[in-house]
Every structure is written in C-alpha cells, then in structure tokens.
Amino acid sequence: MNGIHDLGGMHGLGPIPREENEPVFHADWERRMYALGRQLLSARIFSLDEFRHAIERIPPSMYLGLRYYEKWVIAATGLLIEKGIIKPAELKGLAPIKLNPTFTVGGRPNEPISALGHGAAGIRPRFKPGGKVIAKNVNPAGHTRLPRYARGKRGVIVLDEGVFALPDAVAHGGGVIAQHVYAVRFAARELWGGEASPRESVTIDLWEAYLEPAKGLRVNGRSRNGSGRS
Amino acid sequence: MNGIHDLGGMHGLGPIPREENEPVFHADWERRMYALGRQLLSARIFSLDEFRHAIERIPPSMYLGLRYYEKWVIAATGLLIEKGIIKPAELKGLAPIKLNPTFTVGGRPNEPISALGHGAAGIRPRFKPGGKVIAKNVNPAGHTRLPRYARGKRGVIVLDEGVFALPDAVAHGGGVIAQHVYAVRFAARELWGGEASPRESVTIDLWEAYLEPAKGLRVNGRSRNGSGRS
Amino acid sequence: MAANHHEHDHHRHDEPESDAAIRVKALESILTSKGLMDTAALDMLVDTYENRVGPRNGARVVARAWVDFAFKKRLLSDATAAVNELGFPPGPEGFNLIVLENTSKVHNLVVCTLCSCYPWSVLGLPPVWYKSPAYRARAVSDPRGVMREFGAEIDDDVEIRVWDSSAEVRYLVLPERPAGSEALSEEELAELVTRDAMIGVAKVNPPQGTAKSRKRRSRVASRV
C-alpha cells in the first residue's frame, strides 16, 4: 500500500520531537492500550501484520496528527469490528472511525504470529550475501514491507536473516508463504541521487519476493560487495 | 520537496468527492480569497512558483484535511509575512500558522511570472520528440515540478512545449533559468510495475533539467517511439 | 452524475463565520490599507470566473471542432490560437493550450498530481473533485478505476493516456462525438458536452431520445 505510513525520504515533517526524562507511558490509557494490543496479538485474535496494515489504513488526513497509541486504539477497534469480534453497536456513544477498506479478512488468523525462525529447513535461499539485487517496482494496494523509496533500486545482499512468513499474504488472510529475508544494502546515491553522500547507505530487511537479481553495480564509494554487516 | 502534496500513486485517500451542480465558490470568503490570490500574483507580490511552494510547505498533518481555498489562505498569509509585506502583529487575534521553513526568499520576485513563451530564441532544445530519456533521481528539499513517482523512470519525449523558467529556481528567488519543457510519456508498467496495464501511460510536462538521455526502451505494448500527442 | 461526498468534504457554506473567512477578511483589510488591493479589479476577476468563463466555453470549442474539420485541424495544431478565434483569449495566466483528441482507440484524461493545474480559460475554475487528494493520487495509477467511479467504462483494448499537467501548458480533451448526434446543430452539440468529458473522466453521452436508434445502428455495425 502506497500509504501515508510509508514515510522514508519525506520532507516537511518538522523537527524531531524530543522529551527529557520521557516516561514509558504518558497516560494510563496508553498503558492499558499497550497491554490490550499485546494481549490481542498473543491470543491470536489478529496477527501483527493485520494490525500493522490496520494502522496503515487509518485515513491519511488523520494519521500524521495522531499520537502513537491513538493509532493503536483506532486500528484495533476497526480490526475487531471487521473481524466480527465486536459489533459497532457495542461502542455506542463513540463516534465511528472507519479504516480504509482492504481485501476481505474474516475470523482469526490461522498463521503463527511469530517468525518461522531459522529452523525452516528445506527452504533454499535464492540469494547469497554479496549477491546483487534490484528491489522490484511493485505498487500493491494491500500490505507490503517494501518501502516506496527502495523500489526499482539496486542493492547488495549483506545478510540472510532466515525464513519468515511473507507479510503481504499474512495481512490478508493468505496464510504462510515462507521465504528468506535478507538485509539488503543500498547506497544513498542509488536511493537519493548524485547529491547524496558517497559514505552513506541504507540497509533494509526485505523478503525474497521483493527482490530480483541484478548485475554490475557499485554500492558506494568504498566497497563493491558490502559483505558483512559491521 | 518530497512533500505531502506529491500525491501521484498514493493509496487510501478514499472515494473521489463529487458534488452535483457544484457552485464555482462555496462561500463568499472563497470568492474573496480567489480574487486576492490572483491579485497578489498579478501585482507580482509573489510568483506563482513561490505560491505553489508555500502551499507545499503547509504542515503535512494539516494539508490533507484542508479545503482548497483554506490552503490559499494559509499559504498567502505565510508568504506575505515571510516577505515582510505584512507583520504577524497585524494579524493579532488570529492563531499563527507557520509554514515549514524553506530557503530564504526576500522581497518581491523580479522574474516574469508568466511563461517566456515559444519566442525565447537562441535556447536550443537538448531533446527531440521521439527521444528516449530518464527522469533524474533527485530529492531536493526545495520546490520542484518533477513528481516522485516519475523519478528514475524511462520515458519518451512526445512534444517540445517551448521555453519556460525553471520553477526550482524561481520559487527560491533564483531568477530565470530558461529552458525547454517537454511532454514526456512513461508507460504505466515502467511507473507502476508489471501488474499495470500495457495500454496505459502517463505523460508529464518536464523541464529539461529534470531529464537525461536514455537508450533502448519500449514505451508500451504498441508503439516504440510515441511521437505525436493524440 | 451521482453525488458521492467524502466525509471530509462536506461543504460548510452556511457556517456563520469560519476561521478561514475571518482570516481572509483580515488579509483583505490589511492589504487594502497598504494600497496593494484594487477592489474594482478584484470584482471584475470574480465576475469573470463566476459568470463568464466556464465549461460552456470549452463546450463551444468542442462542438465547433465536431462540425468544422478545418477548425479541428487548427485546434489540434495550435489550440491557443484556434480558441482565440472563438473569442476565448488564453486568460491572464498566459498559458498555452493543447487539445487532446479522444478516438475509438485512444482515450485521454487530465490531472495535476502536484497541485490543481487546469485550463481556466476554457473550463473556468476546477471542481472540488479535480483538486481532491483522492483524484490527484489515483488518476495516474488507476485511470480505469477512476473512470468507473465516474460511471464511464473504457474497453480494455482502448489505450488510456493520462496527462499529468505539471508545467505551464494546459490541456483540454476533445471528446468523441457521440453516435446519434448527426442531425444536431452546433449549438445543440455544445449542450451535450460536459466538463467531465473535457477533463477525460467521462464520455459525451448520446443525445436523449436517440438511444434506440443508436442501438440499432451499432447492432448493424457489429455485423459488418
């Protein structure tokens, strides 16, 4: 989804808001909402990918003005209604907030919420550290973890992180599509153009389905294959 | 500027709001604001590019929720204050709305606001209709009319529109950099990936500075050079 | 055209004094006191765009192009000059106009993703939907979906050309002349032409009352 949540590279969002001696929660309702959200995830009422996608489906005109746990309230409520676990009528007295529509999701997720882990034997990686790849140019209306700023860009695999379920499927009730996830390094100049520093890069965790092989590429001024991660 | 205004390709913005028998203005203040804005432009108090950029500098958390002429009010007021034409104190009683900062602009623009026209003799075009180009991957913090969704993408020149002043300079008091503007056609598949229709394209008006030559490219399933515009 | 309001776009013209209204009043008074405002000029400008320039101008251009082949040729090669023949100057903004011809094989559609550029001189000021984030976002990536929302179905084998109007040129779409309009006068034809068809989100519908004869005709045509 090319949504408002996909913020990498945006300008105009102001200074970074910092607070001295910041508490873990700023109000009791934040504390309760955090616990509630975690509980709904642990109980597999919805999956983490469904929850993230629900946050992405908050109307863009609201998204940037909301505090973090306000997004949790809106997304969790919307998702519970969509799944039929609570009825809008049960929230009477509260103004309805509708999430943007998405592909149908019904019932509880039947996929494991946590990672499949490195133990997912038999799933062979398509790429190896040092391998040159291009992040695909895709613009799905649904959930994806391939940010827009990386699409169509060339990078180098620096690490195989193991096998995980593809969020693009899990978020839409599509079950587990297990595949390798790689840390892929992109030179800042590849991402942002020739004005960028030759001594900067961004490394992004990307599922195999987001990548295709590439050839003949320099990652930055120094290293040609960017192996290792330190 | 990678701002909230650069909306091409975004998802989640809801249905298109249509109104039957829509009036030209929805309130008298809209009518007055339109006239005011036009007057400030005609009197060259600020240039159209400065005004557009001021609208882009409205805080992103407000932008999507504002009506069109509300953006004019905020942008024009902010710009007049930045240029020292009105003092914030003169607006007392009204809550201040600050535009995002940008490169310094002072005084009135000394560039012609309107186009230079086809008559700008002596400025030779770098590209010809049928020529293959790549839109540069640039991410300037200031004003530009090269939308993000086209950057790094390959297209074909379909038309030379004549010579105009580069908005990236005019918007920041940089004077007139006169150059050719071209209608450049990009296949939908080049812009949005393989899932897009082979029978769709987007043609964008782009200044010469936004383009570099490319080679070996198909614009869509049908035509290889896309000359002509009908 | 079905009204299809988005929640955030309800119009508030009956609100007594909005924040925006107060701000405009303040701005106008400050600028007038500085001698920067010309009230007579403002009134004339408002009158021009509220009462005199609007989609009827564009409709007259389209109708003329349908009945006058030589005019259509001039229109497609230099729209600014051709439109001037009908008494529509390019307008104070001084932009050049380009006319895009729709055919049975190619459909053109105009948007401005970065702001709301629009051919004021022939269509007047744009409607709210043209300036909406939703239209600006989707017209370039999903033009067929957008047109469906406007009730226009475009065959899969028709090529769609979207024009993202990002510079100083302005675009007007010359729609296809509908079947069943052969007997109409230039003025009657102009009546058929809608603003939406000249932006490219819709087609021009056949004249009412002739749908039957049009159907018969197309049934014959499909056998040929």
Add this chain to the structure above:
Amino acid sequence: MAANHHEHDHHRHDEPESDAAIRVKALESILTSKGLMDTAALDMLVDTYENRVGPRNGARVVARAWVDFAFKKRLLSDATAAVNELGFPPGPEGFNLIVLENTSKVHNLVVCTLCSCYPWSVLGLPPVWYKSPAYRARAVSDPRGVMREFGAEIDDDVEIRVWDSSAEVRYLVLPERPAGSEALSEEELAELVTRDAMIGVAKVNPPQGTAKSRKRRSRVASRV
C-alpha cells in the same frame, strides 16, 4: 539532551478524560465481558515493560561487550543467544536480535520507516521521537542532519550505515567505548551508555571529570 517539542506532540497526561481514554475503557470492558482479556496477564505485561525491561538492559549488554572480548564476539555473531546469557530472553515477540558495531570508520543508526519496529527486549518501549513521522522520514535520507539535531557531529569521512528495520529482526547498536573510560568498572561503563547511543543517533560521551585528560590524550594522539 535538549527538549525540543514539536507543536503537535505536546503531551496531554493531565487532561481528564480524552477521547482515546474513553475508547480504550470501552474496548477493555467489551473484551473482558467476552472473556477475551486476561487482566492478570495484562498487569504483568505492563509491569514488565514499565519497570523491568528498558534501556538499562541494553546498557549492560554494551558494557559487557566492552570489557569481555569473547562475549563481544558471541554478541556480534549471534546476539539473541549472547543476550540470553545475561538473562534477557528475546521477549514474547520472538524476534531475532542483531548487534551492529560502531567503529571509528563506520557508524550505524536504526530506524523503522514503515512503523516503529524496535528491540523491545533490550531497550524496552521506544520513545516518542523514534515513532515520530519526522524521524521515520529523515533518518534514511539525512542521517547526518538527524544526528546533528541530537547534538552528535559525525566526521565526513566516517561511513554511515542506516538500518531500516522492516522485518522480524531487531537491531541494537554497540556504540564506541569512549576515551577516558579505561579505569571504569563494567557497572560504571553501563551507566555511561544511553538509549540514544544504542539506536545510533548519538555517541557515548566520555565519563565526566575526565574530559581534560581525554583532551590531553587526543592532542598527543594527533601528533603521532
């Protein structure tokens, strides 16, 4: 660290009953009545993240790595297991941890542009700034500018590696051990380590009171 509030991020903890508070209460009561909530589990979860898991965990990991080379080696090759040695399990989320070592030549910085992924098990819950649109937007395109805002200047010849944490792995930055900290115990070292340094937006400052000796030392070093 200078407090630098953005207009939209003022905290409202003294507001009596916000819309969000009312909504959370309603949600909690509906879910409890359906038997979907386990109040005791909720309380334990809150206690864990409010009082027991936080940046002090990460600081202990960092200090150990500074004093114990074999641990550091294990940390860099399998951080999940190495951190478990100190009694910090990967947490209920079950994510794998990766530790990124900062050196005089390479500086690492972590962000999550799409949401706010963060290594809960070693840093606790993220601060507001880490979750802010401003940080998420700029960390990937202007890391040096972001660090300057945090008061950290990174030399031009140092390579900056930004990590956009978009999947199921979580990143912890192992900062450079500051000059002048040679005589400190592991516990004293842990005191120096800040959350911001373990995200990568800052460096670990030298221990106070030794700035002078450090300066002298670096003056000597620059002559070598």
